[in-house]
Amino acid sequence: MSFRLTILGTSSALPTSDRYPTAHVLNVHERLFLIDCGEGTQMQMRRYKIRFGRINHIFISHLHGDHFFGLYPLLSTFNLMGRKTPLHLYAPAPADELIARHLKDFDINLAYGLEVHTISGKSVRHLLDDKRLDVYSFPLKHRVKSYGFLFREKMADRNIIREEIAGHNLSISEIGRLKKGEDITREGGEVILCNEVTVMAHQPVSYAFCSDTGWFPKLSSYVRGVDLLYHEATFGDDNEELAMKTGHSTARQAAAVARDAGVGRLILGHFSARYRSPAMLEEEARQVFPLSEAAREGSIYDIS
Amino acid sequence: MSFRLTILGTSSALPTSDRYPTAHVLNVHERLFLIDCGEGTQMQMRRYKIRFGRINHIFISHLHGDHFFGLYPLLSTFNLMGRKTPLHLYAPAPADELIARHLKDFDINLAYGLEVHTISGKSVRHLLDDKRLDVYSFPLKHRVKSYGFLFREKMADRNIIREEIAGHNLSISEIGRLKKGEDITREGGEVILCNEVTVMAHQPVSYAFCSDTGWFPKLSSYVRGVDLLYHEATFGDDNEELAMKTGHSTARQAAAVARDAGVGRLILGHFSARYRSPAMLEEEARQVFPLSEAAREGSIYDIS
Numbered sequence: 001m002s003f004r005l006t007i008l009g010t011s012s013a014l015p016t017s018d019r020y021p022t023a024h025v026l027n028v029h030e031r032l033f034l035i036d037c038g039e040g041t042q043m044q045m046r047r048y049k050i051r052f053g054r055i056n057h058i059f060i061s062h063l064h065g066d067h068f069f070g071l072y073p074l075l076s077t078f079n080l081m082g083r084k085t086p087l088h089l090y091a092p093a094p095a096d097e098l099i100a101r102h103l104k105d106f107d108i109n110l111a112y113g114l115e116v117h118t119i120s121g122k123s124v125r126h127l128l129d130d131k132r133l134d135v136y137s138f139p140l141k142h143r144v145k146s147y148g149f150l151f152r153e154k155m156a157d158r159n160i161i162r163e164e165i166a167g168h169n170l171s172i173s174e175i176g177r178l179k180k181g182e183d184i185t186r187e188g189g190e191v192i193l194c195n196e197v198t199v200m201a202h203q204p205v206s207y208a209f210c211s212d213t214g215w216f217p218k219l220s221s222y223v224r225g226v227d228l229l230y231h232e233a234t235f236g237d238d239n240e241e242l243a244m245k246t247g248h249s250t251a252r253q254a255a256a257v258a259r260d261a262g263v264g265r266l267i268l269g270h271f272s273a274r275y276r277s278p279a280m281l282e283e284e285a286r287q288v289f290p291l292s293e294a295a296r297e298g299s300i301y302d303i304s
Numbered sequence: 305m306s307f308r309l310t311i312l313g314t315s316s317a318l319p320t321s322d323r324y325p326t327a328h329v330l331n332v333h334e335r336l337f338l339i340d341c342g343e344g345t346q347m348q349m350r351r352y353k354i355r356f357g358r359i360n361h362i363f364i365s366h367l368h369g370d371h372f373f374g375l376y377p378l379l380s381t382f383n384l385m386g387r388k389t390p391l392h393l394y395a396p397a398p399a400d401e402l403i404a405r406h407l408k409d410f411d412i413n414l415a416y417g418l419e420v421h422t423i424s425g426k427s428v429r430h431l432l433d434d435k436r437l438d439v440y441s442f443p444l445k446h447r448v449k450s451y452g453f454l455f456r457e458k459m460a461d462r463n464i465i466r467e468e469i470a471g472h473n474l475s476i477s478e479i480g481r482l483k484k485g486e487d488i489t490r491e492g493g494e495v496i497l498c499n500e501v502t503v504m505a506h507q508p509v510s511y512a513f514c515s516d517t518g519w520f521p522k523l524s525s526y527v528r529g530v531d532l533l534y535h536e537a538t539f540g541d542d543n544e545e546l547a548m549k550t551g552h553s554t555a556r557q558a559a560a561v562a563r564d565a566g567v568g569r570l571i572l573g574h575f576s577a578r579y580r581s582p583a584m585l586e587e588e589a590r591q592v593f594p595l596s597e598a599a600r601e602g603s604i605y606d607i608s
Binding site for chain 1: 317318319320321324343344346347350351367368369370373374376377380381384385398402405409410411448
């Protein structure tokens with residue numbers, strides 16, 4: 001059982017020698033979800049031992065190069081590696097057109113199916129109903145259409161307590177209902193409480209990704225109560241005006257979202273190249289929300 | 305005075321965690337020439353302290369992603385860094401169309417001039433007549449139009465030997481002609497030999513870049529006598545057939561070109577990801593041409 005986030009890039013538009021553009025990999029029970037795909041993502045994936053074959057879903061927050069330029073090479077690499085499994089890509093328009101044209105321009109015939117799902121709308125949308133996970137998009141506030149993502153583990157079935165069911169002679173249907181959290185009332189009036197014979201497997205966990213965005217009041221409600229929140233923090237207090245002008249956030253604003261949303265932990269990223277180290281940004285965030293941390297390339301956050 | 309090559313990438317189409325796709329930077333007297341631009345080139349430029357502002361010319365051998373995918377991000381980075389100096393790009397068609405469309409798609413307005421020069425033809429072409437350098441393209445043999453490049457330092461003016469010119473009372477025009485290597489015959493019949501009063505500054509040096517190509521007989525004549533030859537060596541002897549089929553060379557074939565051309569030194573690169581280390585390729589090349597070396601990321605070859 002895992003619910004683990006690996007950070008592959010923490011730079012904003014100008015990468016540095018050790019800060020790559022945005023890319024995150026979420027591992028949910030060994031199914032991998034790639035979130036944004038800046039230049040060099042595939043090299044970072046190799047560096048941090050991300051298994052290419054386990055990625056079937058890629059989410060692109062918006063069509064700025066530092067979140068997208070690693071995608072074309074990655075699609076080619078999947079092809080060269082002999083991929084056959086369909087790949088699902090979620091991105092705002094016109095990603096579908098751009099990719100189709102790119103493949104044509106470079107005469108690339110993908111041997112696997114590539115399904116591009118267009119993200120749109122001004123409200124929360126349900127993007128993916130996976131076996132163990134739901135994924136939702138929500139609108140952000142940037143210079144171009146930009147979306148955040150909420151990854152929420154599905155509620156797992158309750159576990160049966162073997163020693164408690166011995167005398168009940170449960171049917172398969174009764175077991176199924178108990179595992180879903182229902183109580184059973186039998187014909188003779190006997191009641192079997194679900195919490196008598198089952199126990200909750202584990203609390204479902206959640207991760208929200210807030211890509212490039214300026215602060216807006218509604219944002220914290222989209223990510224309310226998540227266990228782990230990533231929020232961009234391109235600038236510090238020293239560049240609050242620039243943040244507003246460019247559709248970005250300061251570390252302090254990111255922390256305010258985390259605080260207002262009551263999240264478990266906050267990860268900061270997308271740092272401007274003007275900050276040699278993100279230590280100051282981390283410090284400013286912690287003044288508002290103590291459980292804030294500046295991400296680094298290769299950082300792993302395990303919330304399983 | 306410098307004529308120095310830095311290798312930024314040595315992988316073929318599939319990069320690994322420590323092998324980046326093709327990109328070389330040639331420093332000719334502090335003017336930098338970028339040759340090919342695979343994904344991650346700008347990160348490698350930062351890692352190896354390449355000064356972005358000194359690059360005014362970029363040469364792209366062919367339009368395969370592993371030689372090209374770093375270009376779009378680099379063009380954006382130049383823009384974000386406030387570049388104003390025009391940039392000259394040399395590439396086969398339809399690079400000009402692709403780039404124009406890309407800039408439009410991503411709504412990027414370059415604040416600097418970008419002049420795309422289309423490389424074409426089935427013979428040697430003179431691409432650039434720079435102050436200190438001539439650059440030529442020559443055709444290679446690959447699955448798509450692919451070109452090699454020859455960088456040849458111009459012959460420098462000869463240096464005047466101060467103590468020798470004292471009695472001659474030379475005019476400015478005479479000095480100019482002597483520096484170019486001419487002898488002077490004056491009206492009275494007096495001859496001033498150029499080698500009497502001048503000395504050769506230094507021997508001009510040259511570098512040739514043979515990107516993706518299968519072996520063909522004419523190739524060695526294009527690079528005859530260069531001081532430094534880069535030649536792709538995607539495969540070893542164990543994959544000679546695959547090399548032929550995919551329009552690539554083995555290390556041994558690269559070395560044969562170096563030997564037949566009588567070059568000074570050979571650098572190998574563009575290694576297939578199937579070779580964990582290029583040591584075997586280097587060994588196979590050395591059997592044919594002893595001064596062969598497998599390039600590594602960050603390798604510097606100084607031939608000034």
